[in-house]
Amino acid sequence: MKKLFAEFFGTFWLVFGGCGSAVFAAGVPNIGIGLLGVALAFGLTVLTMAYAVGHISGGHFNPAVSFGLMVGGRFPAKDLIPYIIAQVLGATAAAGILYLILNGAGAFSREGVGAFATNFYDSPGYNNRSYSLMAAFLTEMTLTAFFLIVIMGATDKFANGKFAGIAIGLALTLIHLISIPITNTSVNPARSTSQALFVGGMALKQLWLFWVAPIAGSIIGGFIYRTLLQKQDNEG
Structure with a gap:
């Protein structure tokens, strides 16, 4: 249960910090944080929670990441559904609080x-x-594939794990810098679901892509790292 709570709170923080920065601070006249600020906010949420609770649950905070790590041999299949449920619930709880705050100002x-x-x-x-x-689809799939490669490489037993959270957080920042103008950046089905549930309409109709493309990309990334990049114990 501690692992599931860690995923709940980690995903909550990702949505509250990332989507919250986009909703409240991106377009403030003269002092708004803009695209760069939102991208950094998403990266910082993952970076901070990776160090806060990553040692408890592995720090997925994203159904696509869980899929990719399973394919990459880093995560047991039996834990996949519980992790996804915890992630979606955490994201939705954060979106709910964002809604209440925003609605408080009408x-x-x-x-x-x-x-x-x-x-x-x-x-x-x-x-x-x-x-x-x-x-x-191509954007979300490609960026999620590389996100998984970064995650698996940074957390590899042969890598310097102390800096894994920094590498992963900066990778997510870069991903947002690339794709906010294209799709508003998902690479995370839980993050997409939480916001779409409150908006409805076209956001819900298009939600399928922001599940299928990131998961497809994560599976590709996990497979590539495991089969082509992962160093074996007997390799020099």
């Missing part, structure tokens, strides 16, 4: 692309560009 809105930090595709978003379903 500012909650379901209108507009990316409302309440939801993910999207095939809709004019930032810079008035509309990325197709295929482009969004």
Whole structure:
């Protein structure tokens, strides 16, 4: 149960900090944190929780990461569903508190692309560009695959594990810098689900992609690291 609580609180912090920064602070006139600030916020949530509770649960905070680590031989299949449930519940609890805070100012809105930090595709978003379903799928799949490679490499027994949280947090920051203009960045089905549940409509209709693409990418990344990159004990 401690592992599940760690995943709940870790995913809660990721959504509250990452999506919260996007909802409250990104567009504040003159002092808003913008794209760079939101990207850093997501990275910092993972970095801080990796050191806070990563030693308890492994610090997944993301159903796609759990899938990828299972494929990579780092995580038992029997724990997959409980971890995913804890992650989705943690993300949804965070989204609920974000909703209450935002609604306290009468500012909650379901209108507009990316409302309440939801993910999207095939809709004019930032810079008035509309990325197709295929482009969004390829983005989410590719970035999640590399995220898994970074996670597995940074936490490998041959790596310096003391710096794993920093590498993983910075990788997530980079991922957001690349893909916020494309899909508002998911690479995390729990994060996408929590926001879509409150917005509904198109966000829920498009949610399937932000489960399928990240999980597909994580499986690819886990397989690549395990079969092509992972150093064996008998290797020099």
